[in-house]
Amino acid sequence: xxDATQSRGNTGLSRRKVLECMTWAGTGVLWTVSGGVxxxxxxxxxxxxxxxxxxxxxxISDSHVGFDKPANPNVIGTLExxxxxxxxxxxxxSFMIHTGDITHLSKPAEFDNAxxxxxxxxxxxxxxxxxxDLLDEDAKLYRERYGKNAKGAGWYSFDANGVHFVxxxxxxxxxxxxxxxxxxxxxxxxxxxxxxxxxxxxVVVFAHIPLxxxxxxxxxGTDDGGRALELLKRFxxxxxxxGHIHQxxxxxxxxxxxxxxxxxxxxxxxxxxxxSPGPMKVADDKLRSLLxxxxxxxxxxxxxxxxxxxxxxx
Amino acid sequence: xxxxxxxxxxxxxxxxxxxxxxxxxxxxxxSGAVASHAxxxxxxxxxxxxxxxxxxxxxxxxxxxxxxxxxEDDIPHTVASSSRLxxxxxxxxxxxxxxxxxxxxxxxxFCSLHPRMTGSVVVEP
Numbered sequence: 402x403x404d405a406t407q408s409r410g411n412t413g414l415s416r417r418k419v420l421e422c423m424t425w426a427g428t429g430v431l432w433t434v435s436g437g438v439x440x441x442x443x444x445x446x447x448x449x450x451x452x453x454x455x456x457x458x459x460x461i462s463d464s465h466v467g468f469d470k471p472a473n474p475n476v477i478g479t480l481e482x483x484x485x486x487x488x489x490x491x492x493x494x495s496f497m498i499h500t501g502d503i504t505h506l507s508k509p510a511e512f513d514n515a516x517x518x519x520x521x522x523x524x525x526x527x528x529x530x531x532x533x534d535l536l537d538e539d540a541k542l543y544r545e546r547y548g549k550n551a552k553g554a555g556w557y558s559f560d561a562n563g564v565h566f567v568x569x570x571x572x573x574x575x576x577x578x579x580x581x582x583x584x585x586x587x588x589x590x591x592x593x594x595x596x597x598x599x600x601x602x603x604v605v606v607f608a609h610i611p612l613x614x615x616x617x618x619x620x621x622g623t624d625d626g627g628r629a630l631e632l633l634k635r636f637x638x639x640x641x642x643x644g645h646i647h648q649x650x651x652x653x654x655x656x657x658x659x660x661x662x663x664x665x666x667x668x669x670x671x672x673x674x675x676x677s678p679g680p681m682k683v684a685d686d687k688l689r690s691l692l693x694x695x696x697x698x699x700x701x702x703x704x705x706x707x708x709x710x711x712x713x714x715x
Numbered sequence: 716x717x718x719x720x721x722x723x724x725x726x727x728x729x730x731x732x733x734x735x736x737x738x739x740x741x742x743x744x745x746s747g748a749v750a751s752h753a754x755x756x757x758x759x760x761x762x763x764x765x766x767x768x769x770x771x772x773x774x775x776x777x778x779x780x781x782x783x784x785x786x787e788d789d790i791p792h793t794v795a796s797s798s799r800l801x802x803x804x805x806x807x808x809x810x811x812x813x814x815x816x817x818x819x820x821x822x823x824x825f826c827s828l829h830p831r832m833t834g835s836v837v838v839e840p
Contacts, residue, residue, distance in 0.1 A: 470789040470808070472789070505791070506791060506805060506807060507805075532828045532829075533791070533828075536791065536804070536805040536828075538804075575827055575828070575830040576830055577795075577797045577823065577824075577825035577830055577833055578825065578830060578831065578833055579830045579831075580830070580831070617831075618831070619767075619831070620829055620830065620831040676766045677766035677767035677768070677788075678767060679766065679767065679788060679789060679790050680789055680790065
């Protein structure tokens with residue numbers, strides 16, 4: 402797991418290759434924001450260090466603390482490895498975002514255990530909930546810990562280095578037969594939140610379920626995600642970061658770059674390749690190549706964020 | 716809530732098979748119960764949740780039947796009435812939820828975590 406090994410393992414993995422290798426699930430994606438649309442640098446460990454980045458942050462997703470099935474009986478262990486990877490970065494990221502499913506069953510001990518590992522990074526962490534984080538009665542535990550200053554079910558925004566970050570919640574009030582859901586109240590808030598922001602402001606939107614439809618049959622999309630994207634249309638650089646599907650998927654549409662991160666807990670199958678989207682059991686020596694994090698870099702003056710997906714093991 | 720599965724299972728029967736066998740046995744016991752009870756006493760029926768699917772997708776029962784859903788998937792699910800008549804808590808692997816249908820009609824339900832999962836119970840007089 403040395404960096405040298407990692408780099409060798411990843412050499413030559415073009416972005417197209419990444420798209421082809423959708424069976425990966427992730428450790429983290431390194432994002433670089435640059436004035437416009439985010440851009441993947443591929444999965445090369447050294448890329449971040451080489452960039453004169455103004456802002457870099459980490460995305461971590463789908464820790465599922467409490468999960469203990471064969472697909473990964475030790476999710477705390479792989480979460481620890483993910484955090485070790487964050488700590489070992491040559492340039493310390495400014496903060497982390499966690500795109501949900503921190504826990505598997507929303508139990509107090511699961512939240513505690515997740516917190517004790519994630520805090521080891523020594524970074525601020527901005528969370529949005531996944532459906533697995535709101536399973537306790539009244540969904541109190543998540544809100545008490547992470548949603549105190551958030552609106553509604555837990556949405557909020559903040560600014561860092563001139564980049565506007567919006568954390569959205571698309572895992573509540575789901576309708577029978579439907580996909581993820583933002584709802585009118587949140588969309589009204591979003592319209593208001595973006596009002597007055599100049600079109601040059603780079604915007605990063607993060608939420609648990611993909612805002613774009615990855616695979617409808619498995620519920621991998623958000624019914625009213627298009628309404629959010631409509632509100633973001635006038636911005637020159639929009640980056641949408643999601644989790645939920647436990648594998649890397651990305652596309653660029655106009656000024657909007659979409660990207661999903663690997664999980665730290667267990668991989669899920671590529672769309673349509675299994676009877677259901679449940680946890681995918683892979684050979685033990687392959688698991689860590691499918692789990693990971695994402696590093697994101699922003700360089701002022703460049704249009705795109707740079708995203709680097711970093712598997713636990715190359 | 717119960718601890719999730721993966722207690723050691725007696726070899727050589729694979730876990731999945733064992734679960735299915737147990738479910739079949741359970742279903743057998745339940746249907747036996749239905750058959751052996753006289754009219755007016757409690758009737759029971761069962762449905763399973765696996766691979767992000769309710770089975771059977773449509774269940775037909777008599778009024779007064781207690782329906783039990785058992786989650787055999789390795790991901791938690793819920794059983795939530797579309798009309799909000801009933802809603803389970805999150806069911807982990809091997810957890811179950813029951814509801815007794817006291818009036819005829821068609822009752823649609825879904826998993827509130829994975830709403831593409833839908834099913835219905837048709838209650839006959």
